[in-house]
């Protein structure tokens with residue numbers, strides 16, 4: 413089976429993890445700060461907080477931004493459920509903004525229309541989670557301008573997008589957002605097994621997230637309500653969690669980070685090769701906005717169903733039957749049973765639902781060979797009935 417995505421683990425990665433196993437610190441040692449500084453420097457952010465998953469990073473990002481009961485979080489329906497669930501974790505309500513039919517990212521025009529309506533109904537969002545689907549950045553300048561006008565905070569869910577760029581700057585510098593989140597799950601661009609990171613240029617948000625990732629407990633005298641009882645003393649000043657990243661994970665991250673730009677370049681080269689080789693097929697290949705250099709986490713094609721004689725499902729199954737590990741990113745979140753029970757219905761976000769009826773993620777990962785890619789292309793032709 414050719415998988416839709418997979419990690420690369422080199423001997424250098426293995427050595428880095430083994431060295432940590434033989435060191436004094438398995439957690440709360442020097443590797444986590446080293447990884448944080450490495451990523452912050454690479455993308456151009458002031459502060460970076462490593463955590464045990466992007467899901468945790470989204471949770472503490474929302475809490476740090478003050479999201480709570482009575483508030484709204486908005487995001488795209490075409491994302492992994494975690495981009496929306498973080499709002500529910502905070503006791504807030506979640507709503508969605510339909511996607512742009514070209515980029516499949518949250519559509520700024522649909523956002524503006526929804527904001528105008530929400531303003532009249534006094535239910536404007538407090539936080540917007542902008543998801544950079546497949547690694548292609550959202551129209552952040554437009555979203556940021558709307559944020560200024562309507563007073564919401566912005567979290568970039570850049571789980572797919574580390575190593576990519578927006579307007580010639582690395583995604584993660586949070587120029588147009590409050591906080592950016594990365595994921596280091598093995599299918600993503602670089603991995604720490606499980607792991608995530610929150611980046612910000614705002615010192616108070618960084619300090620708040622630092623507290624929340626580790627029980628809400630501080631050893632910083634400046635944050636305590638009174639003078640320390642003694643050198644053993646710590647204070648719990650917020651209700652936090654144990655969302656810490658381990659030293660083993662961070663050492664793997666440091667080692668993987670060295671290959672980040674190479675991975676993204678290779679993903680782009682393979683994606684461009686797909687673009688060329690698939691150009692004549694009855695499918696839509698991923699359109700790229702000129703402002704973006706995508707991390708190319710995923711290569712999503714859309715079937716032109718009116719030009720082929722097979723169904724979406726049949727094409728998908730025929731690919732799987734031929735050993736091609738295709739996938740579908742994503743099932744619109746508002747159609748999940750948990751969200752339907754909150755009141756969402758099929759038909760609420762038509763562009764997202766149209767996308768879901770046509771999309772297939774075909775294999776793309778940096779160690780993929782051109783001959784493997786050729787197998788995917790041949791299998792796809794067959795699956796489309798050509």
Ligand SMILES: *Cc1c(COP(=O)(O)O)cnc(C)c1O
Nearest residue numbers: 465466467492494571595597607
């Ligand atoms: C993978 C992913 C997440 C969750 O990442 P974890 O590190 O697995 O928690 C969140 N949002 C998006 C868009 C993702 O792809």
